[in-house]
Amino acid sequence: MKSGNQTHASEFLLLGFSEKSEIQFMLFGLFLSIYLVSFTGNLLIILAICSDSRLHTPMYFFLANLSFADICFTSTTVPKMLVNIQTQSKTITYEGCLSQIFFFFVFGCLDNLLLTVMAYDRFVAICHPLHYSLIMNPQLCGLLALGSWCISVMGSLLETLTLLRLPFCTNMEISHFFCDLPEVLKLACSDTLINNIVVYFVTIVLGVFPLSGILFSYSQIFSSILRISSTADKYKAFSTCGSHLSVVCLFYGTSLGDYLSSAATTSSRTSLVASVMYAIVTPMLNPFIYSLRNGDMKGALGRLVPLSIRTITGLS
Template identity: 65%
Template sequence: MEPGNDTQMSVFLLLGLSGEPELQPLIFGLFLSMYLITVFGNLLLILAVSSDSHLHTPMYFFLANLSFVDICFTSTTIPKMLWNIQTQRQVVTYEGCITQIYFFLLLAGLDNFLLAVMAYDRFVAICHPLHYTVIMKPTYCVLLVLVSWTMSALNSLIQSLMVSWLSFCRLVEISHFFCEINQVVQLAFSDKFLNDMVMHFAVALLGGASLAGILYSYSKIVSSICRISSIQGKYKAFSTCASHLSVVSLFYCTILGVYLSSAATQSSHATAVASVMYTVVTPMLNPFIYSLRNRDIKGALKRIVGVPML
């Protein structure tokens, strides 16, 4: 790093996943393909839900919101990465880095909250089926989404503002393909104790509360399913939440894997590679997980595309 403490003059260098020039075309093609698949798959899912009146239910309303968030989530990191590879420039401005941190935290938090809201929806549908339409009214569903947006926006605003108060050298090298907040904070030369405390508090409070809500919902769901006498009834009840459970497992397991790998190796490069799983792979797989196991969505996609879905 070059000395100096004028933060407004700071320039951040995103070192990416690999410094090998011969690997850059391969990385560019791979990530461009995954990004296009993510955008196309999630847009199809949103179109299927919005165009089919049979899918105008709380479960699919939340699913469409999750697909929209996934598109925006990948769009905060991958286009910039592809642009850097194409132009062979690793530079991101100080303002651009803070902006990327804000939107990344906002959309990651929304993913977290929406998965918890979807678990609650399945809990009400299976454990309180007679009261489902009364509880999960359209206005209540919209309120749940708005609360998720508000809480995530406040968290991302507070953390990004706190990062903007830190002082950096004039040239900062980030061993990642985007401005990951933890790495950015650790590279500051001013006191970052408060930033670390807020980050850990946010993860424990917001992430822990959402995960606890999901685990509680599914413990009640499993208990209710076990009380169903017929095998067919058990299968039907479980099939309504199997896709969501798969997405939840993929999302939290990949994030847990990233932090375990970073703690075990202490390597920023290894953390960047592991981060690909929850920043790129998970949003890409979500629409396929939901569509391949859902007869209603496959029927809606068949009417849109005109080709039978598998």
């Protein structure tokens, strides 16, 4: 790299986890396994929902979108990390770094908004069951999904475009396994006030507001469940939102842990580990949560897997 400041960086260095080759070999195997499990699990969820007409309902429509978002979310960062470990290279181009930031925010925000929409779906199903099919009609479901995509893209564009104005210094080392926006902003040679304002704005609009909507929906859901006299009906009502609630707690618990660790300490290692939990591990666990806690999903997967095996065997 040239000495002195520069207005356009050619590449960044992703320091990742460790310099030791034996540890990198273990990390490669670990993250490759997690990625394959995450990709396969979410893909099976999508295929099961598409192939089983009994799952053509609003809840599973949003779940299919969530699984697709999770596949893209992990694919934004993990493949590049695996390539860098395998080739013993740490570089990522300036354009590649901006692309990572853009798509990481798109699919991260999309996860957040889809979880909010799914909470609203559960709210209507439990609090207004007689009007559920009328309220959650296909047109509204399509608009909610499309709106989530559009808002996520616009929010990510706002984050990424404001980054284009920044010049970067000669120290291009990012203490992370991907181009994390806060880490990239630390390398800027000019004032990042505008960027920080945009980050806080997007966080409030696409983070705090959706979380408030989820909390409100579940406050109404729990209030309705408590008014049910039958214990069996209470359990049935709660079981319809148990999987979603588990995913919400996992997603916000790990992402909040990432935020708090970044705010409480300057250690990039702590932030790195927290990011692994919410950006890689959580998308892997989501299919297991929905399949293990949902009888309809287990049945659909049970029918899909043998069919896939028979199809592959027939083709071979």
